[in-house]
Amino acid sequence: MDVAPDDDHVVIDPSVLYVGTPAYLVVTRNADGNPNVAPASSHWALGRMLVLGLETDGQTAANLAERPELTVNFPSSDLWRHVERLSAVTGRDPVPAAKADHYRFEPSKFELAGLRPQPSEVVAPPRVHECPLQFEGIVRRETPGVDPGYLVVEVEVVRVHALPELVVPGTNHIDANAWHPLIYSFRHYFDRGAEVGWTRKSAIAPSAPDLSDVPPRAESVSAGPAATSASLDELVRWEAFGGTWAVLEATRDGAIVSLCRCDGGEEVSRITSDDPGFIEWAAKQLVCP
Ligand SMILES: Cc1cc2nc3c(=O)[nH]c(=O)nc-3n(C[C@H](O)[C@H](O)[C@H](O)COP(=O)(O)O)c2cc1C
Known part of the structure; x- marks a missing residue:
């Protein structure tokens, strides 16, 4: 795991620790x-x-x-x-x-x-x-x-x-x-602010949370050669939040990856991409998952 390079925090001694x-x-x-x-x-x-x-x-x-x-x-x-x-x-x-x-x-x-x-x-x-x-x-x-x-x-x-x-x-x-x-x-x-999201365990949420716009962390999917690919970044974020995935298809024209919940493996969405780096990575997963 990469370690964040610089400490952009300051050390303080607050009178209380009532975070909220x-x-x-x-x-x-x-x-x-x-x-x-x-x-x-x-x-x-x-x-x-x-x-x-x-x-x-x-x-x-x-x-x-x-x-x-x-x-x-x-x-x-x-x-x-x-x-x-x-x-x-x-x-x-x-x-x-x-x-x-x-x-x-x-x-x-x-x-x-x-x-x-x-x-x-x-x-x-x-x-x-x-x-x-x-x-x-x-x-x-x-x-x-x-x-x-x-x-x-x-x-x-x-x-x-x-x-x-x-x-x-x-x-x-x-x-x-x-x-x-x-x-x-x-x-x-x-007061609390506006709702920003929910956990996958919510009994009343309309769907699984959409985690697609989480800023990518520095590290990429272990097998991924193309860290610059937007599709691969999406996969990194999915994996970081505990989701699983499976490559369904990888041809010269494009690749399809299924994104599944970590509990039960139910498919939540798919990444479809014609990015050459992503296709190359997906093809490798099919050969050597
Ligand atoms: C917003 C707020 C939060 C407080 N949180 C706590 C707390 O978590 N635990 C606690 O014992 N006292 C807490 N206090 C302080 C008590 O209300 C205070 O000690 C009060 O005198 C207790 O009343 P009592 O002596 O009649 O039980 C808090 C006070 C306020 C105004």
């Missing part, structure tokens, strides 16, 4: 039964498990240690002001020393944020009514972080609620084009 994840509102229950809602963004999901990064000294963590049920509510981007209204308050009384400078205790955070609790179906803490996507969850494991300031909280999602306009009719799929998560990136809020 959807913000969420986590709701837990206080000892008196009232709900506590807190904004957060650190999370990832695999299967039915949601892994949250939560500060150790928050009321959310204290509640989960005693009552390990929660709802995780995803606001749409237009709700950013409601989320931000919660950025300087904690449900913890007294406020932990480390937060005393920039946080105050607030017992009624739903009211402060202009949000309404909505009863859950499986767990005790309520959902956030205004959030289009709401997960009910049960904590299955909490692991102390390497840094004692945070916990890794593994949550099994036991129910998912979505506004109907986000759901592809007749399916359980979220319409990714209808959903606008609130993206939290380097302490700024964003």
Whole structure:
């Protein structure tokens, strides 16, 4: 593999590494039964498990240690002001020393944020009514972080609620084009931009993604003699994205190569070319694949 020649990046020491994840509102229950809602963004999901990064000294963590049920509510981007209204308050009384400078205790955070609790179906803490996507969850494991300031909280999602306009009719799929998560990136809020593509595993995409205009990498298909051929470049890109190919025909007049998905080998498209370098390469593959 070729190594990029020059490093065109600079080394920096940023105060946060929040590259950009959807913000969420986590709701837990206080000892008196009232709900506590807190904004957060650190999370990832695999299967039915949601892994949250939560500060150790928050009321959310204290509640989960005693009552390990929660709802995780995803606001749409237009709700950013409601989320931000919660950025300087904690449900913890007294406020932990480390937060005393920039946080105050607030017992009624739903009211402060202009949000309404909505009863859950499986767990005790309520959902956030205004959030289009709401997960009910049960904590299955909490692991102390390497840094004692945070916990890794593994949550099994036991129910998912979505506004109907986000759901592809007749399916359980979220319409990714209808959903606008609130993206939290380097302490700024964003809507997502326009769709630029999809993965081949999308259940609702109209077709396999078109990868034909990916800028070619420096290396070419292993057997290719004509790196300058546009057709061969297309093949390089296809291969770089895990696709497979097969030469169907190579005559004096032209060559035809079938491009197939990496899973199952189904043909997605064909390259047809009369480029002499491409024909020469394709003919060699037929003789010696
Ligand atoms: C946009 C945003 C993202 C945040 N992300 C996290 C996070 O991922 N984990 C976390 O524990 N706190 C996060 N916080 C900070 C908590 O909301 C804050 O510590 C709050 O006081 C917790 O409330 P609580 O003490 O009532 O649980 C975030 C705050 C904002 C505004």
